[in-house]
Amino acid sequence: DVKVTQSSRYLVKRTGEKVFLECVQDMDHENMFWYRQDPGLGLRLIYFSYDVKMKEKGDIPEGYSVSREKKERFSLILESASTNQTSMYLCASRSTGALGGYTFGSGTRLTVV
Amino acid sequence: AQTVTQSQPEMSVQEAETVTLSCTYDTSESDYYLFWYKQPPSRQMILVIRQEAYKQQNATENRFSVNFQKAAKSFSLKISDSQLGDAAMYFCAFQGAYTGTASKLTFGTGTRLQVTL
Numbered sequence: 043d044v045k046v047t048q049s050s051r052y053l054v055k056r057t058g059e060k061v062f063l064e065c066v067q068d069m070d071h072e073n074m075f076w077y078r079q080d081p082g083l084g085l086r087l088i089y090f091s092y093d094v095k096m097k098e099k100g101d102i103p104e105g106y107s108v109s110r111e112k113k114e115r116f117s118l119i120l121e122s123a124s125t126n127q128t129s130m131y132l133c134a135s136r137s138t139g140a141l142g143g144y145t146f147g148s149g150t151r152l153t154v155v
Numbered sequence: 156a157q158t159v160t161q162s163q164p165e166m167s168v169q170e171a172e173t174v175t176l177s178c179t180y181d182t183s184e185s186d187y188y189l190f191w192y193k194q195p196p197s198r199q200m201i202l203v204i205r206q207e208a209y210k211q212q213n214a215t216e217n218r219f220s221v222n223f224q225k226a227a228k229s230f231s232l233k234i235s236d237s238q239l240g241d242a243a244m245y246f247c248a249f250q251g252a253y254t255g256t257a258s259k260l261t262f263g264t265g266t267r268l269q270v271t272l
Contacts (some may be wrong), residue, residue, distance in 0.1 A: 060259075075259065081163070084246060084264040100259070132200070144260060146200035 045069075048133050048147040055154050061120040063150050065133030071145075072138045074116035076100075076108065079130040079149070088131075091116055092138070123154045157182045157249050161263035168237045169271050175222075176232045176266045177231045178247030186252035189223070190260070195243040203245070206230065209251075234268075242270040 049064035067074065073092050077085040087100030089108040097108050105127060109117045116135075120127055133147040158181045168174035178205040180189070181227050191203040206214045213221050218235045234241055 077262075082264055084159075084161075085260075085262040087259055087261075090259060130198070132198075134200075144200075144202075149198040 046133055046135050046145050046147040048131075048149050048150050051148065053067065053150055053152045055114045055120075055123050057124060057154055059120075059123050059154075060154070061154075063118040063120075063131055063133075063152070065116045065118070065135075065147055066114055067116075067135040067145065068114065069135060069137070069145065070113065071135035072111065072113070073136045075134040075136070075144075076106075076116065076118045077134065079104065079132055085132065088118065123152075125154050128152060128154045132153045157184075157187075157251070157261045159249050159261055159263035160246050161247055161266050163266045164264070164271065165267045167269040167271060168234070168241075170237055170239060172237055173233060173235045174237055174268065176234075176247075176268070177220055178230045178232070178263055179226050180247070180249050181232065182228070182249065182251075183189075184251050188250045188252070189221075190250070191219070191221070191230075191232045191249040192246045192248060192262075193243045194246065195239075197241075200246075203261065237270050239270050239272075242268055244268075 046067045055061050068093040076088040079085045086102050087101040091097045107119045131150045134144045136144045160179045187208045189206045193201045193203050204216045220233045222231045244265045244267050246265050248260045
């Protein structure tokens with residue numbers, strides 16, 4: 043059964059901390075995505091990556107960075123967490139050329155206090 | 156840039172009844188794909204149905220069907236014979252026809268569906 047695994051289901055961090063959200067896929071997909079989900083706003087794209095060490099900004103990249111050192115792993119980094127980054131974070135992956143074909147992780151609910 | 160609008164934040168339906176969730180979108184592209192995703196309390200996003208814009212025939216998957224009106228840029232989801240397990244958040248999503256590396260999904264704001272006995 044193919045999977046996208048997010049390392050934490052719930053996470054509580056303090057303001058100013060550096061936070062790493064990890065995502066691993068076992069499908070050999072080229073493309074990986076980080077979305078943020080907020081009530082009334084839906085899912086918004088933060089960053090995506092189409093290859094190892096390659097990344098592109100999404101719609102709301104401010105305050106975030108990403109790392110993709112290996113094909114299967116895509117990390118979202120909050121350099122200095124703030125309370126307005128309290129949210130649900132969803133990772134997804136997709137094979138290039140695939141129609142739809144997105145596989146999502148189960149999300150990390152991050153609370154910044 | 157594409158936008159996807161879901162104007163119904165919440166909907167309710169009785170078990171065994173039919174409900175329709177609305178979605179409109181805006182794009183300058185002539186070829187694209189539309190999706191409905193379901194997100195139950197487990198948070199796992201599940202693909203419900205997809206529609207290719209070049210196909211005139213509306214997509215159907217068991218109890219789920221869409222009403223795709225390309226000229227009106229409308230893409231509604233009809234759930235027939237609603238079941239308790241249909242209770243979830245439903246997201247409408249758009250993907251351009253280019254399925255290469257830069258292609259990505261644009262989501263609406265979601266509709267929370269409640270199913271009552």
